[in-house]
Amino acid sequence: MNTVAKRQVMSLTVNGDTYEVLVSPRQTLLDVIRGPIGLRGTKEGCATGTCGVCTINNEQGEALLSCLTPALEWDGKSVTTVEGLEADGELAPIQQAFVEFGAVQCGFCTPGVIMSAQGLLNSFHKPSEDDINDGMAGVLCRCTGHIKVKDAIRDVVKKRA
């Protein structure tokens, strides 16, 4: 059987905006977000689910690897990317904490690290140390050593009522 990757129109809501895009089965959610939708915050790292750099949040606000998700699987659904965290020009608490704690060096992994942290903060109001380690083990920053990243997350947790 000779397979032709037939394109289909799908609907995807990213950060509250709904897009109708023509998508091939060969494309992942990452390809569609960065390509036709044009939001380049989300990065491709290993493309094998190991590095977590492509992390976005699913409808429940959990960490989702966009590089391993077929785009068509997400037809009619919504996601949040790093561009969707700020509101009215104000950084989200986790973004502000990354700035204050210097939890960034080269910055390439930062969108994935922040969306992993946001996924953790969406799942737990007051995550424990174990929860933080568990939530962040699937995303790799080769510059910061994760120390300042965890400091930033702990700071957001501390400031929560």
Place this chain on the structure above:
Amino acid sequence: MHLPAHEFVKPATLAEGLSLLQSAAGEIKPVAGGTDVIYNMRGRLFQPDVLLSVRELPELQGVRSAAGGRMRLGAGSRLTDLERSPELAAYPMLVRALRSVASRHVRNMATLGGNLCLDTRCWYTNQTAEWRQAKGPCLKNGVNVCHAIQSSEVCVALNASDIAPALIAHGARVTLACADGERELLLADFYTDDGVAHTLRRADELMVAVTLPPPPADAVFVKETARKGNDFSYGVIAAAGEVAGELVTGLTLVMGSLTTRPVSLVEPVRLIATQGLTDTAIAAAAAATREELGALTNLYTPAAYKSTLARALVTEALQRLRGAAA
């Protein structure tokens, strides 16, 4: 790199999905979380004509009590949901195994059925397509050559599931459905010694559920891996039974990640069942383990390390089991 060309279909019901599996012309592959299937498609290990998305089939979701104190786990349940399921709190060893899989990111996507059907892994095949091209195809690509063990006539790629040994130790059964009906078999009997056709699931079948007997009194799970997060195991062991002092009844010992199928140990179990959890019996059980594992020369670590690891895992599991009852 884009995924290989294929057709993506997403049935609304199990019946529709099973009918598509039965009538498919060409290769059709079920996909749920995608963390193994899409990964392998990227590496061009899988190039199916059709991807059948079963991720949201309602019949595959959820955990519920079944007759006789059993628990039925939908094969489409995400690992994250199973870990946090109140119904599974009575199975702490299984929850430990679930939590040990890959990373939170992967467990937010990966499903129970997907984990149990994970493709086998090999140091040779699990490389880039370009890397494999240099040495040519192997048993996994339809050629009668094994690059991992050159004298082998069957594929010796390793089972990579951490959950399978835990479920087998619990005596779990799997339900496979096809358009003509369902069949149920012990998960212990689901795997084969052939890394290519490594499960008994037929191409027209879908794993729909796993059924657990009532929880054992005592159970332990030990996983050895390079790092805590995200790595495949060097080796895992799951043990279950009822321990009273040094006596243990209904013992099961299952090793994973060292061989093509998870291995239910026989002689080590017999030794402990007859002699109890004494230091001497534990040492004898550990020494009797290696012989039941067959050839050990694939992935991550050398054979001598794997032999030592197998002994250490058995010792550790049995010592912890003794401690669990104290």
